[in-house]
Amino acid sequence: SCHHTIIPSFILKLFSNDFILHFLNNYWVFSFFSFCKPCDNNREPELKFVEIEGCSEKGRWTIGDLKMQTGRTDVNAVTNWNAPLVWEGTFDPVVIDAIYKRLDPRVAVMVLAVGKYTRFLKGFLESAEKYFLVDFRVTYYIFTDNKQDVPKIELGTGRKITVLDVPSATRWQDVVLSRMKWATIAIDKQIRNEADYLFMMDVDSIFHSRFGAESLSPLSAVLHRGYYKTTRNDFPYERRGTSKAYIPPDEGDYYYTAAVWGGYLEEMYKYCYKQSEEDAKNNIEAVWQEESHLNRYLLYNKPTKVLSPEYLWADYDQVPEDIRVVRISQLVKNYAEVRPNGGQ
């Protein structure tokens, strides 16, 4: 039902920089602003402005649907550069999905499944179909050296799988580092034209609960579950000045995991790929491979959304009280058995 109460016109900035909601001529109106999509090579801001009014179409919501969130007092829900820090209880899932649905974004999920890691694809894909951006358009880009082991999975409407070839590797470190390279190349060749938002994820993961549009932003990073309660001196940043991933002592906001990233990502991957190539030339490998480069990138290019460790937990660890929902969790695996060069 529509609401026709007269409310003085005002602008309410909600959740992210991506849209505003305001009251105009007795209607709630959404306005989307979207900048620097993956197709904008030179990052010239492309202002996309969509205005919608009225009440009753599909994907639309009314004021009655807005549940006031009580928020969270036990955790920090905003960064010190004023970006949302997303926790269960700080957003309304129905409202935020409906808002992003207006854009009907195309979402790309890139995963590497090299060597024995193809065994994780079935669980990853099946659980993603249940919980990851349900009702949104999603393409899974699977980078593998082993096409015939990619399982056939039943997908929802608007969702598909694209398989891309990558070479086999003899060191797991090379696979992890190569993510930046394959991502950069595939985005450039193909994905840029096919997707608005990109995710890169570890394939040895299972979705257990809703992972929705609250995760979308130009640059979304996930707090590493092991370091969200420690001080920055305990972050495992690259501390050797000879590596391009170097972060000086007394700098750093958070330690982010490399196992889930979202956003436009193109610039980030290009940067990290270049940095890791420089390191290789200088015969140095960053302490946590691409994770180290990504952490350095994010120190100087702040994420527009930070996602709590709900967005990547691990079956290795107990779930503490502040993690009210585990949305996706890394599996316990036998490192020595699954990796080409064993655990080390």
Ligand SMILES: CC(=O)N[C@H]1[C@@H](OP(=O)(O)OP(=O)(O)OC[C@H]2O[C@@H](n3ccc(=O)[nH]c3=O)[C@H](O)[C@@H]2O)O[C@H](CO)[C@H](O)[C@@H]1O
């Ligand atoms: C939770 C977390 O922080 N995860 C990070 C941690 O991961 P993990 O210890 O979980 O590393 P991992 O073995 O899962 O490797 C990361 C990903 O690379 C792919 N892969 C790896 C090896 C292989 O032989 N074949 C293959 O396909 C696969 O998609 C896998 O999920 O450390 C890695 C190496 O620094 C990465 O930074 C991961 O993101």
Ligand SMILES: [Mn+2]
């Ligand atoms: Mn992993």
